[in-house]
Amino acid sequence: KVILALGTVAHGAVVTALGLKKSHWPFRHGALHALPGVPVLADSYHCSRYNTNTRRLTPEMFHAVFTTIRAELDQG
Numbered sequence: 799k800v801i802l803a804l805g806t807v808a809h810g811a812v813v814t815a816l817g818l819k820k821s822h823w824p825f826r827h828g829a830l831h832a833l834p835g836v837p838v839l840a841d842s843y844h845c846s847r848y849n850t851n852t853r854r855l856t857p858e859m860f861h862a863v864f865t866t867i868r869a870e871l872d873q874g
Contacts, residue, residue, distance in 0.1 A: 799837050800830075800867050805844030812839055827855075828863055830870060840867050 803809035809825040816836055823831050823839070831839040842863040843855040850856075 800840050800870055801837050802840045802842060802863070802867065804842055805846075808844070809839070809841055827859070828866065830866065838870055840870070 801812055803812055803825070806825040809823075810820055813820050813823050813833075816833060818833065823833065825841050827841055827843050829841045831841070833839050840863060842860060843849050845855060845860060848854075
């Protein structure tokens with residue numbers, strides 16, 4: 799029901815694989831995208847060492863993404 803994209807590369811790959819335009823579905827950390835006719839696409843910064851060491855992605859931010867996904871799943 800939900801696809802989690804870890805980073806912009808994964809996000810772009812999902813959008814492209816579904817035949818959609820990347821410009822219509824921009825990557826945003828923490829965003830949920832209700833793509834037409836497919837599961838919801840959830841975005842998170844990639845949990846790489848660079849992103850965690852620079853605190854671009856904190857443990858709290860990463861956990862919040864899963865809290866958002868859980869809420870989405872509980873609605874459906």
